[in-house]
Amino acid sequence: MPKVSQAHLDARRQQILDAARSLFASRGFARTSMADIVDTLGLSVGSIYRYFKSKDEMIVAICEQSSQALPAELTPAAISGFLEHIRTQARTQDHARLIMQIYAEAAATPALAQLVVSQLDELRDAIEALLPHHADERRKQVAEAFVALCQGYLGQLAVRGDLDPAPFAAALITLTSP
Numbered sequence: 001m002p003k004v005s006q007a008h009l010d011a012r013r014q015q016i017l018d019a020a021r022s023l024f025a026s027r028g029f030a031r032t033s034m035a036d037i038v039d040t041l042g043l044s045v046g047s048i049y050r051y052f053k054s055k056d057e058m059i060v061a062i063c064e065q066s067s068q069a070l071p072a073e074l075t076p077a078a079i080s081g082f083l084e085h086i087r088t089q090a091r092t093q094d095h096a097r098l099i100m101q102i103y104a105e106a107a108a109t110p111a112l113a114q115l116v117v118s119q120l121d122e123l124r125d126a127i128e129a130l131l132p133h134h135a136d137e138r139r140k141q142v143a144e145a146f147v148a149l150c151q152g153y154l155g156q157l158a159v160r161g162d163l164d165p166a167p168f169a170a171a172l173i174t175l176t177s178p
Contacts, residue, residue, distance in 0.1 A: 013051045015041065017065070020058045025094035029059065029105045056112070059105060062098075063115050070123075074130045074176045076169070083153060083165035083172070096157035123147055133178045145175055 019040045023032040034055060038045050052058045069085050071078030089095035106113040127143035134142055153168045 012047070016043075016048060016051055017058060017061055020055070021062050021098060022094070024059065024062070024101050025098035029055065029101050056109065059102060060112060060115060063102060063112070063119065066119065070126055070130070072130075074127075074172075076173045079172045079176070080165065080169045083150075083169050086150070086153060087157065087162070087165050090154070090157040091162055096154045099154050100158040120147060131176065142175055146172060149175070 016037065020032070020037050023036055023040060027036070032055070034045070034048060037058075038048055041048075052061070069082065071082050086096070090097075102112070102116065106116040124140075124143045124147050127146045128139050131139045131142055149168060149172055153163070153165065156163050
């Protein structure tokens with residue numbers, strides 16, 4: 001029997017995560033079953049469970065794949081571009097709805113909450129590093145508020161649909177100004 005390559009296994013795992021990501025964003029975590037994911041992919045139940053024992057494992061894997069598209073500096077143009085990127089992801093990949101689903105699940109799942117908190121800490125640290133012109137305590141406050149405003153924008157995108165990022169960008173630009 002031919003051995004399945006690691007590349008094939010990795011591609012299958014990613015295919016499962018992509019389907020789960022789409023279903024979680026559109027239906028919600030609680031309303032998506034493993035059977036829904038199996039049906040979407042046309043795979044056997046056993047093939048899904050080879051990669052993931054549960055939906056919880058899938059959502060953790062999705063979180064671990066997340067990447068921040070932070071700009072290299074916090075100029076007005078870079079901040080506006082960053083929010084436009086968030087908007088584009090929300091429109092094309094339902095990303096805002098997925099993030100809100102993850103946050104809701106994290107509120108009820110301690111292991112997922114720990115991962116989300118860690119990612120938020122990393123994001124705040126990255127923002128702090130982009131604010132060298134602020135005093136230490138102010139830098140921490142600005143980074144905390146920056147992350148909160150971005151999350152607020154994500155939440156608005158998830159609930160209200162496509163939303164102009166300009167007011168959020170203006171607030172972030174004012175916030176990050178020395």
